[in-house]
Amino acid sequence: MTGAGDAVARLVRDEGTRVLATLVRVTGSVDLAEDAVQDAVVRALETWPRDGVPANPRGWLLVAARHRAVDVLRREAKRLGKEVVAMPSVDPSPDPVAVRDDLLRLVFTCCHPALSLDAQVALALRTLGGLSTAEVARGLLVPEATMAKRLTRAKQKIAAAHIPYRVPSPEELPARLAGVASTVYLIFNEGYTGRVSLLAEGVRLARLLVSLMPDEPTALGLLALVLLQDARRAARFRPDGSPVLLASQDRSSWDFALIKEGVELVGRGLRRTPTVPNAYVVQAAIAACHDLAPSYAETPWDAVISWYDVLLTVADTPVVRLNRAAAVAERDGPAVALALVDALTGLDDYPWWHASRAELLHRLDSAAAVEALVRAEETGLPAAHVAHLRARMKSENPGQNARGFGESG
Known part of the structure; x- marks a missing residue:
């Protein structure tokens, strides 16, 4: 076009x-x-x-x-x-409030507990997020054919079970929140990695959830997380679309009003989870460590890694361990981090795993870095990130980039 x-x-x-x-x-x-x-x-x-x-x-x-x-x-x-x-x-010109409520009803319809959590997230991404079946499959790390069948079954179940199209009553909300939160964050994350139009949608939906559940840690943590990440939006890409790693971003262009709001939400979320950590609140705390650091050199990596260790107690997934390894690379070096990354399983089709390996292998001056980058591209790493990594591999001495792994926060 x-x-x-x-x-x-x-x-x-x-x-x-x-x-x-x-x-x-x-x-x-x-x-x-x-x-x-x-x-x-x-x-x-x-x-x-x-x-x-x-x-x-x-x-x-x-x-x-x-x-x-x-x-x-x-x-x-x-x-x-x-x-x-x-x-x-x-009404061809509906009131914005009516449109908002329609969107919210659609989210909760797609995230009805009669559906499996995977089906909830997939269906809402497909309908509310406007993602293609292939994009949903990539986001949820499953084959496209599997995702197509999952979406069809989910819609059939909604029709057969006469699942109502409405916002749940207050007593129903907690049971429905996990699927909704996952959906909102995946919509935001899809925008964060390239489809900018979805960023505002993710933030807006997160705000809606907090307005519905102002004391719910998941809603508070989710909104804090997307705000703290969205605060860096202006610094994340160059005019040509190539990414700017966290280490090289112009922090003066960050949105400090969003950072302040996000940090306050982290505090509220932590006060409401005195015993069992909430995964979204902890992830937001990690993002806050990055956003509050005066410079990349002053990032408190011990605190970041400690928060990742807390996160692993409630969300021990390969992707969380991959992100933790990125922080370890900054504190302990690429060799230690590469060992952690290579020990992970289940991420063969995840482009960011291959990209992480490419980055670490490049730092170690290994010829295998190019092969890892090829696999990252084959599995769907955004073109701008591929071009950025490829250019760095051609122009840099490996030891020059001992810092600046990416945006693990």
Whole structure:
């Protein structure tokens, strides 16, 4: 696509998510709404680059999707010899609060406890986040074919079990929060690694959760984590799209208002978890260590690693251990960290594991670094990160980059 075409595609994708949430409420069917919105999106991508973006893109998509849904229902009713069920009209310029509530209802519908946690996260990423099946599969570290089947089964279960499209009552919220928090963070993380439009969506959804559950550690920790990471947004990429590692970022461009808010939320979360640590609160504490350091050289690596050790008591996963190894590399050197990274299992298809190996092997002046980078690219490492690592391998002496592993915080 041209630059203008790319901009239209991003607009259509972002607005399509909101339209989907509203249409699910109107039609009562995730499948029907998804098909109707997809049809409207295709039409928009065909006509908007040629005719121009309408003054009300969301309204255009909403009306087009509703018309498509009505057509589908009419054909199905005719095929079965039944009367057409009337579909409510839609407001082409809905109130922002109504759109917000539709999105929140969609999240909790996708994250109903009748579904497995994996299915909850996958379905909400696919519907609310607007991610493709391939992107969801990559984010959850499963094959695309497996993810396609999981999504189909999840939507079938929602229909068969008549799962309601609503925000749960207060007593139901705690049981539903794990899937919602995972979903929101994965949406944010997808934006953090390249799809910037999802960053604001992740932050906004995290704020919504805190407004619903102001004393819940998971909600507090999640919001703190995304704010502390989003605070670095302006410094993370150069104008050409290439990443800037944490060690080289211009800290004066960080958003210190977000950092202050995030640190305060960490404090609130810690006060509400006096005995059992909360995984999101601990991850936010790690991010706070980075954000509060005056410079990269002054990062308190002992504290960062200690927080990772706490995190492992409640979330002992290969990815957490990989991130801990990144911190170990800064304190103890690349050889110690590489041993930890190579001991991990289950990450053969995870691009950041291969990228970490490439970085550490490069520091150790090993020819195997190039092979590790190739595997990182093959498994889906964003192109900007691939180009950045490749350029460094060609231009640097390995020992020059003894610091600046990346953004493990």
